Amino acid sequence: MQQLWLIPILPLLGFLLNGLFGKRFSKPVINTIAVGSVVLSFLWVLKTLTGLSAFSGGLEETYKEHYYTWIQSGALNISVDFAIDRLTAVMLMVVTGVGALIHIYAVGYMAHEGGYYRFFAYLNLFMFFMLILVLGANFLILFVGWEGVGLCSYLLIGFYFLEKFATDAGNKAFIVNRIGDFGFVLAIFLVFIHFGTLDFATVFAQVRGMPVEASAGIFTAISLLLLVGATGKSAQIPLYVWLPDAMAGPTPVSALIHAATMVTAGVYMIARTSQIYLHSTNALEIVALVGLTTAFVAATIGLAQNDIKKVFAYSTVSQLGYMFLGLGTGAFSAGIFHLMTHAFFKALLFLGAGSVIHALSGEQDLRQMGGLRKHIPITFVTLMCAGVAIAGVPPFSGYHSKDMILEAAYQHAPWMYWVGVFTAGMTAFYVFRALFLCFFGKYRGHHHPHESPAVMWMPLAILALLSLGGGYINVPKFLEPIFPLAEGGTEPWLTYVSVAAGLGGIALAYLFYVLSPSLPESLANSFKGVYTLIYNKYFVDEFYDAAVVEPMVDGSRQLLWRVGDTRLIDGFANGIGTTARGIGGILRRAQSGYIRSYAAWVLAGAILAIAYIGFMGAPR
Amino acid sequence: MDALLFMIFAAIAVICGINLVVQTHPISSALSLVGVMGALAALYLLLGGEFIAAAQLVVYAGAIMVLFVFVIMLLNAGAEKKPKIRPMGKYLGAPLLLLFFGMMAYLIQQILPSSPPVVFGAFQGGTAADIGRSLFTVYLLPFEVTSVLILIAILGAIVLARKEVD
Amino acid sequence: MPLHFGPLPAAVPPSWYLMLSAILFALGVLGFLLRRNIITVFMSIELMLNAVNLSFITFSYMLKRVDGHIFSFFVMVVAAAEAAVGLAIILTVFKNRQTLEIDEVSSLKN
Amino acid sequence: MNYYLLSLIKTAIVVGIFMHVLAYLQWIERKVIAHVQLRVGPRRVGPHGLLQPLADVIKLITKEDILPSHVNKVFYFMAPFIAVTFALISISIIPFGPEITIGGVHTAMGLTDLNIGVLFILGISGLGVYGVALAGWASNNKYALMGGLRSSAQMISYELPMALALAAPLLILNTLSLREIANGQAGFYLGFIPRWSIFQMPFPQIFSFILFLIAGFAETNRVPFDLPEAENELVAGFHVEYASMKFASFFMAEYANMVTVSCIATLLFLGGWHPIFPEKFGSGLIPVAIFAASGALCFFHAANPARPFDRVTLPVFGVLFLGAAGLFLVPPIQFILLPLFWFCAKVLIILFVFIWVRATLPRFRYDQLMRFAWTFMFPVALVNLFITALLVALFP
Numbered sequence A: 001m002q003q004l005w006l007i008p009i010l011p012l013l014g015f016l017l018n019g020l021f022g023k024r025f026s027k028p029v030i031n032t033i034a035v036g037s038v039v040l041s042f043l044w045v046l047k048t049l050t051g052l053s054a055f056s057g058g059l060e061e062t063y064k065e066h067y068y069t070w071i072q073s074g075a076l077n078i079s080v081d082f083a084i085d086r087l088t089a090v091m092l093m094v095v096t097g098v099g100a101l102i103h104i105y106a107v108g109y110m111a112h113e114g115g116y117y118r119f120f121a122y123l124n125l126f127m128f129f130m131l132i133l134v135l136g137a138n139f140l141i142l143f144v145g146w147e148g149v150g151l152c153s154y155l156l157i158g159f160y161f162l163e164k165f166a167t168d169a170g171n172k173a174f175i176v177n178r179i180g181d182f183g184f185v186l187a188i189f190l191v192f193i194h195f196g197t198l199d200f201a202t203v204f205a206q207v208r209g210m211p212v213e214a215s216a217g218i219f220t221a222i223s224l225l226l227l228v229g230a231t232g233k234s235a236q237i238p239l240y241v242w243l244p245d246a247m248a249g250p251t252p253v254s255a256l257i258h259a260a261t262m263v264t265a266g267v268y269m270i271a272r273t274s275q276i277y278l279h280s281t282n283a284l285e286i287v288a289l290v291g292l293t294t295a296f297v298a299a300t301i302g303l304a305q306n307d308i309k310k311v312f313a314y315s316t317v318s319q320l321g322y323m324f325l326g327l328g329t330g331a332f333s334a335g336i337f338h339l340m341t342h343a344f345f346k347a348l349l350f351l352g353a354g355s356v357i358h359a360l361s362g363e364q365d366l367r368q369m370g371g372l373r374k375h376i377p378i379t380f381v382t383l384m385c386a387g388v389a390i391a392g393v394p395p396f397s398g399y400h401s402k403d404m405i406l407e408a409a410y411q412h413a414p415w416m417y418w419v420g421v422f423t424a425g426m427t428a429f430y431v432f433r434a435l436f437l438c439f440f441g442k443y444r445g446h447h448h449p450h451e452s453p454a455v456m457w458m459p460l461a462i463l464a465l466l467s468l469g470g471g472y473i474n475v476p477k478f479l480e481p482i483f484p485l486a487e488g489g490t491e492p493w494l495t496y497v498s499v500a501a502g503l504g505g506i507a508l509a510y511l512f513y514v515l516s517p518s519l520p521e522s523l524a525n526s527f528k529g530v531y532t533l534i535y536n537k538y539f540v541d542e543f544y545d546a547a548v549v550e551p552m553v554d555g556s557r558q559l560l561w562r563v564g565d566t567r568l569i570d571g572f573a574n575g576i577g578t579t580a581r582g583i584g585g586i587l588r589r590a591q592s593g594y595i596r597s598y599a600a601w602v603l604a605g606a607i608l609a610i611a612y613i614g615f616m617g618a619p620r
Numbered sequence B: 001m002d003a004l005l006f007m008i009f010a011a012i013a014v015i016c017g018i019n020l021v022v023q024t025h026p027i028s029s030a031l032s033l034v035g036v037m038g039a040l041a042a043l044y045l046l047l048g049g050e051f052i053a054a055a056q057l058v059v060y061a062g063a064i065m066v067l068f069v070f071v072i073m074l075l076n077a078g079a080e081k082k083p084k085i086r087p088m089g090k091y092l093g094a095p096l097l098l099l100f101f102g103m104m105a106y107l108i109q110q111i112l113p114s115s116p117p118v119v120f121g122a123f124q125g126g127t128a129a130d131i132g133r134s135l136f137t138v139y140l141l142p143f144e145v146t147s148v149l150i151l152i153a154i155l156g157a158i159v160l161a162r163k164e165v166d
Numbered sequence C: 001m002p003l004h005f006g007p008l009p010a011a012v013p014p015s016w017y018l019m020l021s022a023i024l025f026a027l028g029v030l031g032f033l034l035r036r037n038i039i040t041v042f043m044s045i046e047l048m049l050n051a052v053n054l055s056f057i058t059f060s061y062m063l064k065r066v067d068g069h070i071f072s073f074f075v076m077v078v079a080a081a082e083a084a085v086g087l088a089i090i091l092t093v094f095k096n097r098q099t100l101e102i103d104e105v106s107s108l109k110n
Numbered sequence D: 001m002n003y004y005l006l007s008l009i010k011t012a013i014v015v016g017i018f019m020h021v022l023a024y025l026q027w028i029e030r031k032v033i034a035h036v037q038l039r040v041g042p043r044r045v046g047p048h049g050l051l052q053p054l055a056d057v058i059k060l061i062t063k064e065d066i067l068p069s070h071v072n073k074v075f076y077f078m079a080p081f082i083a084v085t086f087a088l089i090s091i092s093i094i095p096f097g098p099e100i101t102i103g104g105v106h107t108a109m110g111l112t113d114l115n116i117g118v119l120f121i122l123g124i125s126g127l128g129v130y131g132v133a134l135a136g137w138a139s140n141n142k143y144a145l146m147g148g149l150r151s152s153a154q155m156i157s158y159e160l161p162m163a164l165a166l167a168a169p170l171l172i173l174n175t176l177s178l179r180e181i182a183n184g185q186a187g188f189y190l191g192f193i194p195r196w197s198i199f200q201m202p203f204p205q206i207f208s209f210i211l212f213l214i215a216g217f218a219e220t221n222r223v224p225f226d227l228p229e230a231e232n233e234l235v236a237g238f239h240v241e242y243a244s245m246k247f248a249s250f251f252m253a254e255y256a257n258m259v260t261v262s263c264i265a266t267l268l269f270l271g272g273w274h275p276i277f278p279e280k281f282g283s284g285l286i287p288v289a290i291f292a293a294s295g296a297l298c299f300f301h302a303a304n305p306a307r308p309f310d311r312v313t314l315p316v317f318g319v320l321f322l323g324a325a326g327l328f329l330v331p332p333i334q335f336i337l338l339p340l341f342w343f344c345a346k347v348l349i350i351l352f353v354f355i356w357v358r359a360t361l362p363r364f365r366y367d368q369l370m371r372f373a374w375t376f377m378f379p380v381a382l383v384n385l386f387i388t389a390l391l392v393a394l395f396p
Helices: A006-024 A027-051 A086-109 A116-135 A139-157 A164-195 A200-209 A218-233 A242-248 A251-260 A262-272 A274-278 A281-303 A308-328 A332-359 A377-391 A397-412 A414-439 A454-472 A492-515 A519-526 A528-535 A537-590 A595-616 B002-022 B026-046 B050-075 B087-111 B128-136 B140-161 C014-034 C038-063 C067-097 D003-036 D052-062 D073-093 D117-127 D129-138 D142-173 D178-183 D206-219 D244-269 D285-303 D310-327 D331-360 D366-394
Strands: A063-073 A076-084 D099-102 D105-108
Touching (some): A006 A116, A027 A086, A076 A086, A086 A116, A086 A262, A116 A251, A116 A262, A139 A164, A139 A218, A139 A242, A139 A251, A200 A274, A218 A262, A218 A281, A242 A251, A242 A308, A251 A262, A251 A332, A262 A332, A281 A528, A308 A414, A332 A377, A332 A397, A332 A454, A377 A397, A377 A454, A397 A492, A595 C014, B002 C014, B026 C038, B026 D129, B050 B128, B050 D117, B050 D129, B050 D142, B128 B140, B128 C067, D003 D052, D003 D331, D052 D244, D073 D129, D073 D244, D099 D331, D117 D178, D117 D244, D129 D142, D129 D244, D142 D206, D142 D244, D142 D366, D178 D244, D244 D331
Antiparallel strands (some): A063 A076
């Protein structure tokens, strides 16, 4: 017994303590509780994994702990049990490790914010649900965590609930996620109907026994519904619109929830249910397509954003698209690998951006920055590490994972590879565009920038090291018992091309934003249409408003309310009322108001009943 | 002997019952009701219901009726005026009552399977142990529900009888 | 078995107990119909309950089973609860309209 | 021997003794309180006032029986009888000792034995309240009504903790018949700790014992719970309008209730007639020692008397005491007397506690009384019952 339950319970304790008594606690106490609980659960994860000898080639198959039966009704039997296999192990390491770092960072970042204890309580609660999600050994437990992280993301996006845009963003995230969760729930129902259980092990065991279906079928249905859920949580087309707005939350939240962990839940979920996907080629194809389109579109949007966090947000969407591409092309391990590296460098990017914003005391507009490398050197260096990592410059982490995905894409369909490479180029371009705009040139803002305290840049440094060297953690090898590596030699030129694309992007960005800053304007003017289109994110939000929201509102107002509610339902109810009153008006005559006459009536009735039973014989 | 005892206690019960109806002062009625209950307790003993007899004394005579007497004394309710019977009561109640009684008698005589006369000690199943056993096994659910009912009654009584806090 | 009068038998048949219960019940109904004092009416109800209990016990004797006792036990419990609430209501009624006349408390009419 | 005859004889004996006990309890109480308060107490009538009860009885009988004009006659007369009747009934099921055989007649010491004895006692004690309540109401007098109301409220409130406190030892002894209850406490742990309920495993019932005593005080309207007859606020409470024999019967009822409660406490908690340590350690010699010692004491005081007539009276008592001591040494009656001695000794001790408390404690205020019942006694009794049930279930 490894006491897995301790891993999520520790953050929950932190949440309870801070949430219930945080008002009375002093900041040091809150920090100790919040950070301490997460660090402790990270250490416990390490202990558990060593206990299962996961690092020394152990943990070949799933290790499961059963706690108690949650729901037991008829065929439905949900038991609360946690399970660890190598996939979970990777996720656990990422979630708790990055989570711990970000908690530490947040101590510094939030130091001057109001609602201090509230923030950390929510953060711990998020950790709790995320760990539940990762550890859950059946669909329902997974779903509990799934909804929980959604809730926490809502709470934290709307953390500055005094600003309207924050609350709006929170609502948007929540509602968009509902759509995805709807699909997920349907998928769960299908699974239960079809397999009669929700336990991962049993379901997948059954699936393995079944043949791969050529055309659409139950597997395709389940997979696509799951995919809907995944697109909701992981911000893929068409449900990605909430993520950029989610940047309204505090930067550590953006780093932890909307870059490193929660948004990757969809990827994790698809990888977890890979057995089902592997049985439906069409579904995998669709996953790949969704991923690729998302990656491309988001990257293009990212080119033209001026808010530093928005840029990274779109880059997150695009990178998630990469992961989906990996999953869709069957390279699940590559997807997870990229998930890990992405967690490193994207968290780093956001934290760095946060540090910049902190330095400029709240300024987020790239046009108000510039030349900061002299003022905040540490942030500069670390962000550069992140940049090269995400741009796929060898030998840094992004290079390894992204290349695996691209190779898988090439073996799947060459055109996907080319699109991916182009996207990689764009990624490099816009990331470095942001960095150059931020750090080079001359300072355009008017705040006085200052370097962040150690409690903030220490995590940056650690993450920088991870995103530089993280590529040598051979996750695919580690995941081999679950996702067998695709054999078949890879042609070396693929790598050269993608690396070239990355370097090209960087070079282009250098040319545009360092050497001749006037060039972008002219370019933008010459391609005005394209630019405005991209700048306004393809008017997707507006499109959704026009296509979905408005009809919804009008329809419900005109049809459901005016006709359905007032006419039918109210009419029915009132009809009953009037009828009852009419009948009552007749019956009132009998109601003399003297209780004894009532008693006499009762007596009469009793006599009749007895007479019936007595003379007709009791109804047997 | 059994018959004699039955006669005695039945007589007590009936007389007290009549007294309950004819007395005009509530407290006299209350005491005659206590008398009925005592007599019934004795009859329960004859029928082998020891526990029920004791419960009859403790619960009914000892608690409920004391509560009645307490309330009567608290309100210091005087004797009621000459009861002017409502038409409903006069023209419907009394005849119906006779009809009802006659019918009961007829049914009891006709339908009931003839059974051996009541002898004290012929039925031993009414001890506290038996009652407890079937109360906590077969009738557990009703028992629990009743306990909830009692709880609700307590709350209701408190809410009704408490002083109005302004 | 028919009622046979004459020399008193050594033991009486159960039907006599049932007759007694019927008489008591009838008396309870009578009290309910005739009396006008709320408390007395309430006590008549208790009398009826007792009569029913007697039948329960008698049947339980005839069937040689304990269930009748259980039923009458429940009747007692319910009667206790009823007395608590009922008396509280009576107290409130008296507090509000200084009367126990049951016919004066007929404001629900009209 | 004929069953009815035997019952008659036993009844005669028990009632005779019981009445005298009631009468002399009055004397004992006055004496004890007097000595607590550093007075001498009654000593005019007879030596050391030993004939005082007789005088009281004569006085009460011959007093004029006033019948106030405004009372409700029927209930006014009925109340004292109800009170005294229900007070006296309980004694009929109290066993005083084991089953014995005298002259070939095998019988149990005690009038009868119900197998629902405890419940019966509870029911009867519940009925006792009618006497007081009726007396208060029938007297048609504010103070009396107050007393009646108080007593009925108080008795309803304290019956609950009383019943709960009684239930706890029943869980261990697993019977309702008083005789079996007493027998269930025979024997010794480790050879010398008696198996009385207050010592009995798995959960010594000492708490229930205390709770029961307190509730008993309240049930018998004794100090500190004597609000129904609180002299200084309700002149005399429910019996303010009563005189002569009716008045006396209320007192009789009160003392009878005291005795009953003491007997129940003895039977349920103090092991009935079972000695406090085994025969083989010579517990049979305890009574001999006590009586002999008191005899010796009498002779000593007679030798150097405090008052002139002590020289005459004390030796008489000395002789009586020594005679009693001698009786306990006669084998054929020893086995009858020993259980009786133990039973009476325990009962007397509890009675002494009653009197002692009366001489010591002040009276509760009414709201204090109620709050005490519902916020202390009731919860504690419940918890005690739960713990007992739990332990009995764990260690059957």
